Amino acid sequence: MAVLTTKAIVFSSIKYGDTSLIVKCFTLEEGIKSYMIKGVLKAKKGKLKAAYFQPLTLLNLTASHNNKGNLNSIREANVYSPYERIPLEIKKQSIVLFLSEILSSIIQEEEKNESLFNYIETALIWLDTHDEIANFHLLFLLNLSKYLGFYPDTSNSSANAFNLLEGSFTTRAYEKLTLVDVDLILFKRLLGINFDTIHTISFNKKERQTLLRVIIQYFELHLEGFKKPKSLDVLETVFS
Incomplete structure (x- = not known):
């Protein structure tokens, strides 16, 4: 499993269960990747916030890519160019x-x-x-x-x-x-x-x-x- 830091553009996010999201991103380094983000919808603290995964948000991600066709995981994320308008x-x-x-x-x-x-x-x-x-x-x-x-x-x-x-x-x-x-x-x-x-x-x-x-x-x-x-x-x- 490779850990990678890359820019990414959020293409879609789908609710999974009551608290999690499955997010599809277009990453600069490896093209399309899908991520499971567990518990993000209930987390008050934590590094990942649900607001990061709105459509076409511009993110910096540090993620684990397993390259087996399974869902990947995001370790850290931040918005590098926040939209104002x-x-x-x-x-x-x-x-x-x-x-x-x-x-x-x-x-x-x-x-x-x-x-x-x-x-x-x-x-x-x-x-x-x-x-x-x-x-x-x-x-x-x-x-x-x-x-x-x-x-x-x-x-x-x-x-x-x-x-x-x-x-x-x-x-x-x-x-x-x-x-x-x-x-x-x-x-x-x-x-x-x-x-x-x-x-x-x-x-x-x-x-x-x-x-x-x-x-x-x-x-x-x-x-x-x-x-x-x-x-x-x-x-x-x-x-x-």
């Missing part, structure tokens, strides 16, 4: 719950992926500290596809359609699973931008919902077993 703002909370559900379902590898970790970490800190966040989840998901290997090929972006299955622009606008007209215009506005230029694009409620469902469909086509998140409706309600 996410806990206080319902829109940001809704985004965090939505993204934690998606990340938990699509990232499964028990191996180091430093660039993906850094992308998620940087994006979350940006979300906490900025005001114009209505389109954050759209850009987060689209740019996440870079790290998952299916970011849209923009080499022919003047074409009049985008094939969601092939992930590229096309002149064959009549085919199934292609974006054309208004949907295409909305989609193209997100391509090639980063969080610091997100204020330059604006979508109304209907456009935002359309674009989110397009991106969800894009993920469904490119990730085997990807399911529409349960928290999608909540997110759409908050931003309506």
Whole structure:
């Protein structure tokens, strides 16, 4: 059994019994790891607090990894970049719950992926500290596809359609699973931008919902077993 100190992002926590949690984290050093944290829901003292294991909390962990596919254990934990505004703002909370559900379902590898970790970490800190966040989840998901290997090929972006299955622009606008007209215009506005230029694009409620469902469909086509998140409706309600 190896003892490791690593940064980690909490993806999910599930109550186990009356007093314990099973927590899934994306660690910087070893990818996805799951931990049993016994007694944390009743502990008044102790090193570990239940508040540490809220969705997408940024932690430093010292943990024992058994590498046998069993649940691991956490010896120590602390929050290395506490959120100041996410806990206080319902829109940001809704985004965090939505993204934690998606990340938990699509990232499964028990191996180091430093660039993906850094992308998620940087994006979350940006979300906490900025005001114009209505389109954050759209850009987060689209740019996440870079790290998952299916970011849209923009080499022919003047074409009049985008094939969601092939992930590229096309002149064959009549085919199934292609974006054309208004949907295409909305989609193209997100391509090639980063969080610091997100204020330059604006979508109304209907456009935002359309674009989110397009991106969800894009993920469904490119990730085997990807399911529409349960928290999608909540997110759409908050931003309506």
